[in-house]
Amino acid sequence: MSKRLSVIDVDRCVGCQSCMFACARRLGEGGLAASCIGVRSQGGMRRGFVVIVCRACSDPPCARVCPTDALTPRSGGGVRLRHELCIGCGNCAAACPFGAVFWDGAQSKPQICVYCGYCATYCPYDVLALEELVQEVADAQR
Amino acid sequence: MLKDNPLARVLYVDLSRRRFWVEERRELFEKCLGGTGVAIRLLEEECPSGADPLGPENPIILAVGPLAGLFPMASKTIAMFKSPHTGNLGESHCGGRSAVSLRLAGYGAIVIRGLSPSPVYLVIDGDNVQFRDGAALWGVRSSYTVGSVLRDHTPASGLRTIMRIGRAGERGVTYACVIAETYRHFGRLGLGAVFGSKRLKALVISGRRSLPVKDRKAYREAYDAIFKAATGSPLMQKYHELGTALNVLPLNEIGALPTRNLQQARFEGAEAISGERLAREYLGRRLACAHCPVACIHLAALRIPHPRETYFYKTSMLSYDHEPIYALGSMLGGSDVQGMFMLLDEAEILGLDAMSTGVVLAWATEAQEKGLISHAETGGLTLRWGDYSAYIEAVRRIVSQSGDFYRSLARGVEYAASLYGGTDFALAFAGNEMPGYHTGPGAHLTYLTGARHSHLDSAGYALDQKMAAEGITPTPEGVAQALLSEERWRQVLGSLSVCFFARGVYTPEAVLRSLAAAGFELTADELSSLGQDTLRRKYAFKLREGFDPAALRVPRRILETPSPLGMLDEEFIRRAVARFVAEVRAGK
Numbered sequence: 001m002s003k004r005l006s007v008i009d010v011d012r013c014v015g016c017q018s019c020m021f022a023c024a025r026r027l028g029e030g031g032l033a034a035s036c037i038g039v040r041s042q043g044g045m046r047r048g049f050v051v052i053v054c055r056a057c058s059d060p061p062c063a064r065v066c067p068t069d070a071l072t073p074r075s076g077g078g079v080r081l082r083h084e085l086c087i088g089c090g091n092c093a094a095a096c097p098f099g100a101v102f103w104d105g106a107q108s109k110p111q112i113c114v115y116c117g118y119c120a121t122y123c124p125y126d127v128l129a130l131e132e133l134v135q136e137v138a139d140a141q142r
Numbered sequence: 143m144l145k146d147n148p149l150a151r152v153l154y155v156d157l158s159r160r161r162f163w164v165e166e167r168r169e170l171f172e173k174c175l176g177g178t179g180v181a182i183r184l185l186e187e188e189c190p191s192g193a194d195p196l197g198p199e200n201p202i203i204l205a206v207g208p209l210a211g212l213f214p215m216a217s218k219t220i221a222m223f224k225s226p227h228t229g230n231l232g233e234s235h236c237g238g239r240s241a242v243s244l245r246l247a248g249y250g251a252i253v254i255r256g257l258s259p260s261p262v263y264l265v266i267d268g269d270n271v272q273f274r275d276g277a278a279l280w281g282v283r284s285s286y287t288v289g290s291v292l293r294d295h296t297p298a299s300g301l302r303t304i305m306r307i308g309r310a311g312e313r314g315v316t317y318a319c320v321i322a323e324t325y326r327h328f329g330r331l332g333l334g335a336v337f338g339s340k341r342l343k344a345l346v347i348s349g350r351r352s353l354p355v356k357d358r359k360a361y362r363e364a365y366d367a368i369f370k371a372a373t374g375s376p377l378m379q380k381y382h383e384l385g386t387a388l389n390v391l392p393l394n395e396i397g398a399l400p401t402r403n404l405q406q407a408r409f410e411g412a413e414a415i416s417g418e419r420l421a422r423e424y425l426g427r428r429l430a431c432a433h434c435p436v437a438c439i440h441l442a443a444l445r446i447p448h449p450r451e452t453y454f455y456k457t458s459m460l461s462y463d464h465e466p467i468y469a470l471g472s473m474l475g476g477s478d479v480q481g482m483f484m485l486l487d488e489a490e491i492l493g494l495d496a497m498s499t500g501v502v503l504a505w506a507t508e509a510q511e512k513g514l515i516s517h518a519e520t521g522g523l524t525l526r527w528g529d530y531s532a533y534i535e536a537v538r539r540i541v542s543q544s545g546d547f548y549r550s551l552a553r554g555v556e557y558a559a560s561l562y563g564g565t566d567f568a569l570a571f572a573g574n575e576m577p578g579y580h581t582g583p584g585a586h587l588t589y590l591t592g593a594r595h596s597h598l599d600s601a602g603y604a605l606d607q608k609m610a611a612e613g614i615t616p617t618p619e620g621v622a623q624a625l626l627s628e629e630r631w632r633q634v635l636g637s638l639s640v641c642f643f644a645r646g647v648y649t650p651e652a653v654l655r656s657l658a659a660a661g662f663e664l665t666a667d668e669l670s671s672l673g674q675d676t677l678r679r680k681y682a683f684k685l686r687e688g689f690d691p692a693a694l695r696v697p698r699r700i701l702e703t704p705s706p707l708g709m710l711d712e713e714f715i716r717r718a719v720a721r722f723v724a725e726v727r728a729g730k
Contacts, residue, residue, distance in 0.1 A: 014437035016430035017242070018214070018369075025365065028358030030212040030660075031246050032301070032350045040300025044290060045324060045429050046441060046459035124373050124435040 002076030002133045003115050004056035005037075012125040013049040015039055019119035019128055026118045036102050036113045054078060054100040054113035056133060062092035062101055062110075071112070076133045081112045143172050144354045144661035149208055149250035152184070155264065155271070157340050158198060158256030162271045167250070175662070176207030176250050178233070178636030179676045181222040182683065184253055185231075191686055195226035195332075196314060196339035198257035205251040207639035208660050210241040210433075211353050212361070214369055215644035217241050217431040219303075220636055225331040226339075227316040227498075227554055228573035230687040231680055233594045234333050236305075237431035238326035240347070241639050243303040247349030256340065263306075263344035267297050268351070276343040280312060284491045285321050292344055302348035308493020310541045311338035315552040317498035317575070321490070325429060325439055325461035329495045330596060331574065354661065361659040368656060369435065371647040378436045381643055382428070385440035386464040387417030389578075390472075396610070396706040398581040398603075400468060402475040402527055403504035403567055404699050407580045411477025415467050424479070426459055431641070438643065444483045458487050468578025469500025474507065474527060481530030488534050492541045498554060501575035502540070503533050505555045509564045519547035519562070556695075566698035571595050572689065576697075582606035582707030583714060584621050586700050590715070591625060591691075591722045593680040598642055600629035610706050618718035626725055633676035634669050678729045691723040 017039050024034040038052035056078030063071040063079045070085035071092055088108035093101040102111040117130030143150065150168040155161075167180075174180045181203045188201035202223050209216035219240035225232030244252065247268050254264075261276035282288050285308035292304045303322050310318035311334030318334030319327045328334075337343070355361040372378055380388050393399040394412035401409040413419060426443025430436065441459045448454035460483050470489070471482045489496045507525040509515045517524070521544065525532050539548040550558040555575055559568035569576040571589035577597035579585040584602030592599025605624050609616055632642065638657075640648050648656075650666055657664055701710050 014428050014430040014439075015432075016435050016437055017432050018435050021214075021433055024352070025362060028355065028361065030353030030355055030361070032211075033352035035350075038300055043293065046427065048427060122369065122435075125437075 002056070002074060002078065003117065003130050004078055004133050005053045005113060005115055005117060005120065006055075006129050006131045007051045007053060007127060008129045009127055010051055011048065013039065013051055013127045014125060015041065015045060015049045016124065018122045018124060019051075022119045022122040026116065033104070033106075034111065036111045037119050038099065038102070051127060052098055052100050053128070054115075055098065056115060061095040061097075065091040065095045067091065071110070078115060078133075079112060081110060083109060086110065143168060143208075144356065146354050147208070147661065148248040148351060148353070149176060149245070151249050153249045153252045153266065153271070155252065155254045156256045157254060157258040157262065157342060160258075160273045164249075171208070171250055174672060174676070175637040176210075177205050177218070177220040177639035178633050179672055180251055180637070181205040181220050181233070182676055182679045184251060185222045185683060186679065188253060188255065189224055193224050195224045195229065195232070196335060198255070198340070200224045200336060200339070202254040202333070202336055202340070202342075203251060204244060205639070206241045206245050207637055208662055209638045209640060209656055211245040212355065212660050213365060213656050214372055215434045215436070215647065216638055216640045217434045218636075218639045218641050219244055220639055221320075221328045221333050223333060223336050224687060226314070226335045227332040228595065228689075230684040230689040231593055232331040232333065232336070233680070234328040234330050235636070236320070236322050236326050236328040237434070237641060238303055238323035239301075239432040240303040240305065240322050240326070242432040243301065243347045243349060245349075245353070246301070246351045247347050248351050252347075254340070254342065258341040261341045261343050263292070263346065264342065265296050266345070266347045268349045276341070279343045280341075281309070283309065285493045286324065286491065288344065289321070289324050292346060296346045296348075298348035298350070301350050302346055304344065304346050306344035307334040307337045308491060310493045311335055312343075313541055313543060313552075314338055315494060315541060316554055317495040318493050319495045321493055325441065326431065327495070330497065331594065334493050355659055356661040357659065364655045364659040368647060368652060371652070372644065373435050375646060377646055378643075381436050381438040384417035384421055385438050385462070387420055387440065387462060387467055389464040390416045390467055391418065393579065393581070394472075396581070396607075397704065398579055398706050399472050400569075400576065400578060400580050401472045403473060403508045404569055404576070404580060404703050405508070407703050407705065409472040409475075409477075411475075412472065414477040414479055415471040415482065417464075420462060420467075420479070424483075434641065436643065442483060444480065444487070446480070446484065458483075460486055460490065462486070465578055466496035466500070469497045473500045473504045473578070474533065476528035476530060478528060478530060481528070485530050485533050485537070488537050492537060494537065494541070497577060498575040499537060499540075501569050502551050502555050502558070503536060505559065505564060505568050506536070506551060508567055509562060512564065514563045515547065519545070521545055521547075565695070569697050569699060571697075572694060579603035580700070580703065580705050582610065582705045583616050583710055583718065584609070584625065586696075586710065587621055587625055587715060587718050587722070590694055590696070590719055591622075592629060593677065593684065599632065600625040606705075606707055616707060616714075618714050619721055622718040622721040622725070626722055630670070630673035630677050633673040633680075637672060637676065674729055678726055681723070681726045691719055694719060
């Protein structure tokens with residue numbers, strides 16, 4: 001079965017950004033340039049936070065608008081990126097209503113979650129989890 | 143240092159000419175790491191001797207360290223400037239998103255010079271620096287409004303720090319703070335007034351850079367060790383659960399909680415303002431600084447009824463900590479939590495340091511009680527212990543500086559007492575108002591000898607409690623030596639821009655291991671001489687600007703109110719101060 005990253009309880013998010021740094025560290029980098037997850041306040045921290053992750057849509061709009069098939073749907077939901085096909089047009093980033101297609105400005109290519117769950121292991125407050133994409137979830141998304 | 147580490151880049155901003163440029167200061171960061179170590183050297187370069195703290199010649203220096211953006215809890219930005227409050231070294235540390243934003247914008251430090259011809263705010267998004275017209279933001283009543291306007295008009299939500307001043311900073315109150323992300327501050331020593339004197343209303347910094355590491359595997363391993371220690375430690379757990387407010391009850395129990403201008407050190411209303419009670423009845427949310435899993439920031443949800451209309455409420459979210467609770471609670475004899483929070487809200491709206499504000503109000507209350515000041519000075523206001531509506535009105539007048547009396551209060555308690563009397567109970571140390579610990583000689587010696595006159599300089603309050611627990615009789619030499627080693631080590635943590643709450647996690651071994659992963663090969667000896675040299679330089683700056691340890695005033699009041707270690711003795715304190723200063727200067 002495919003897996004996806006899920007925000008299971010956003011109300012517990014304290015905005016520590018440990019997940020964002022974990023995502024970049026997965027590639028052995030410090031800083032945040034390589035991160036495919038975002039945390040920002042809901043218009044002031046007093047209102048809490050928004051956690052931006054790729055929700056692994058079963059019919060992903062980012063893949064539909066890709067002119068070169070660099071982004072293709074993954075079985076069970078979500079997408080895969082083939083860098084060599086990508087022309088950096090940015091359609092995918094514009095198509096994602098959550099802003100979950102992050103952008104590598106230097107390479108001018110999208111950065112896409114690979115659903116590895118490394119970030120979730122660093123969330124101290126159980127906001128994130130890697131979960132199985134069961135068929136019900138996939139159906140409900142249609 | 144790794145060759146592609148952007149830490150070495152210093153952004154210089156000249157507000158007078160509206161110009162900016164970047165200089166590579168590799169050797170500076172290789173030698174002094176960053177944060178405090180780099181900031182004091184930049185201050186030496188930038189600040190002329192005898193500078194007017196509110197003049198264009200006083201620089202603002204912001205610096206972060208090599209671990210920021212790489213390791214958890216390296217979350218502080220170190221500000222250095224000449225303090226308009228004490229007239230010597232200004233140094234203040236702020237968390238929030240400030241350190242990560244500055245580092246990932248691609249800088250190790252920012253130096254701000256000059257005086258803007260008109261109100262301005264700076265937006266620094268990576269390499270893009272903009273001077274934006276701040277005229278419309280100048281004079282806005284509430285700092286909250288300024289924050290929300292800037293949120294809507296600046297880039298990089300989630301990746302930015304929004305530092306701004308309130309009316310207090312614009313009007314030069316010498317203990318005005320700079321507020322970041324609404325809930326964190328460069329609180330002490332008046333950085334807000336320095337911003338205001340330059341007509342700099344706000345500073346927004348953002349970035350999302352990548353940072354290089356020496357060895358990926360070693361980096362991940364060093365990271366995991368720090369992360370595990372941070373999330374597994376019982377102390378960090380306590381900071382997360384109750385926050386620093388966990389100190390209120392234990393301090394009260396041992397008789398170390400300054401109450402009613404330290405006329406007492408136990409407060410009968412302590413339970414009402416305790417961390418436990420506030421968590422139960424008011425805690426509305428917990429927050430973390432960027433890249434800190436601890437989340438010690440506690441927000442109270444305060445529901446305030448409209449004064450006239452029924453069924454009409456506003457709900458404020460206010461960050462509380464031990465220090466504001468002490469300063470605006472026990473120090474003012476107040477256990478009306480709602481009133482205390484409303485006063486704190488007003489201090490946030492105006493951009494005042496809560497600690498100095500509380501001590502100033504406490505002195506004024508006692509001075510009025512003793513007849514040193516009358517309604518003629520206060521403009522008809524009666525300040526009474528725990529009367530928050532009068533206190534709220536008083537802080538508004540301090541900021542608007544209506545009349546000589548409030549104008550003097552806007553310069554702190556030392557100055558006000560020099561005009562109106564009541565010096566014996568003016569609780570300032572070298573001009574900086576007292577923090578919330580009357581634990582014994584160690585605490586007060588930290589206030590007197592610490593380079594920032596802050597409880598966090600050398601944590602004498604912790605030393606006192608350790609001596610009390612272990613039954614050790616303090617000696618002037620022993621206390622001086624212990625405070626000196628602590629303050630020196632904290633220069634290392636400050637140079638790494640590590641939060642002092644994480645001092646138990648960042649042991650010398652952990653520091654060396656993390657630094658190695660970040661590409662800095664140092665020895666334990668080199669770290670310790672960096673600490674020693676940094677403190678010596680900070681002191682040299684203080685002495686150059688007129689700080690005179692021999693002339694330090696020991697407020698009588700601290701000798702009159704018993705501490706958990708007994709009555710304090712002025713002779714003891716003077717001997718310890720002399721010893722401390724001699725050793726710092728000798729660099730031993």
